[in-house]
Amino acid sequence: MLETATVEPGTPAMLAGFDHARLGHDHHIVFPDLTLRISQGERIALLGRSGVGKSTLLDALRAQLGDQGAWCPQANALVPVLSAYHNIYMGRLAHFSRWQNLINLLRPNRACWQEISALAETLGLDGLLRRQVDQLSGGQQQRVAIARALYQKRPVFIGDEPVASVDPRQGARLLELINERHHTCVVALHQRELALAHFDRIIGLDDGRIIIDAPAHELTPNDLDVLYAPD
Numbered sequence: 223m224l225e226t227a228t229v230e231p232g233t234p235a236m237l238a239g240f241d242h243a244r245l246g247h248d249h250h251i252v253f254p255d256l257t258l259r260i261s262q263g264e265r266i267a268l269l270g271r272s273g274v275g276k277s278t279l280l281d282a283l284r285a286q287l288g289d290q291g292a293w294c295p296q297a298n299a300l301v302p303v304l305s306a307y308h309n310i311y312m313g314r315l316a317h318f319s320r321w322q323n324l325i326n327l328l329r330p331n332r333a334c335w336q337e338i339s340a341l342a343e344t345l346g347l348d349g350l351l352r353r354q355v356d357q358l359s360g361g362q363q364q365r366v367a368i369a370r371a372l373y374q375k376r377p378v379f380i381g382d383e384p385v386a387s388v389d390p391r392q393g394a395r396l397l398e399l400i401n402e403r404h405h406t407c408v409v410a411l412h413q414r415e416l417a418l419a420h421f422d423r424i425i426g427l428d429d430g431r432i433i434i435d436a437p438a439h440e441l442t443p444n445d446l447d448v449l450y451a452p453d
């Protein structure tokens with residue numbers, strides 16, 4: 223359900239939103255009454271305990287955004303028996319013909335290889351493109367998943383814990399890279415310091431509700447403790 227509020231002149235265009243929406247899975251309602259508006263140019267970090275509904279909300283956003291959204295799922299969504307190159311290439315499968323995709327599977331297209339090599343280099347994956355993904359470390363697999371989303375070249379980056387398996391310094395570098403290439407991002411994270419440092423707006427979820435929705439510069443890590451308090 224999309225909110226149809228009047229947009230004030232000078233207000234960034236709304237990209238996606240929910241107006242008293244019910245979100246969940248089959249018989250399991252995760253958000254019984256969710257109202258949220260996301261505008262162009264926002265960089266949003268979604269925080270909250272495991273199982274609180276971050277992926278559920280990202281899925282609903284993806285459905286609204288369609289081919290505007292570059293999707294970076296958790297690293298285990300890669301195809302393990304294919305090479306890093308082919309997993310990244312899959313980000314743009316729909317852009318090429320079936321015939322081109324088939325040929326590329328056997329013999330990588332030179333232009334695609336060059337573009338993906340350059341992208342892989344910025345992500346510290348040089349030399350690993352031919353390696354099967356299940357022979358990469360967890361952090362390397364995560365960078366392949368990010369590369370695949372960046373290769374989609376879509377306006378909005380939607381990431382489900384894209385830096386969960388890397389150290390904080392590398393996480394910061396990867397988030398910078400994502401921000402450089404995407405004006406608008408919505409990313410689920412567990413690292414609150416990274417959220418405060420790299421995003422403009424923090425949305426904190428708990429118990430089927432948004433309990434924090436504030437500019438990052440107004441919050442401290444302690445303000446986010448409430449999201450992780452034991453039951």
Ligand SMILES: Nc1ncnc2c1ncn2[C@@H]1O[C@H](COP(=O)(O)OP(=O)(O)OP(=O)(O)O)[C@@H](O)[C@H]1O
Binds near residue numbers: 271
């Ligand atoms: N396919 C599904 N069918 C039914 N319930 C589901 C399904 N996927 C998730 N859930 C439930 O919905 C709730 C929210 O799950 P979700 O995956 O959105 O949480 P999350 O915050 O992304 O968790 P995590 O940080 O562990 O990835 C959980 O209670 C989960 O068990």
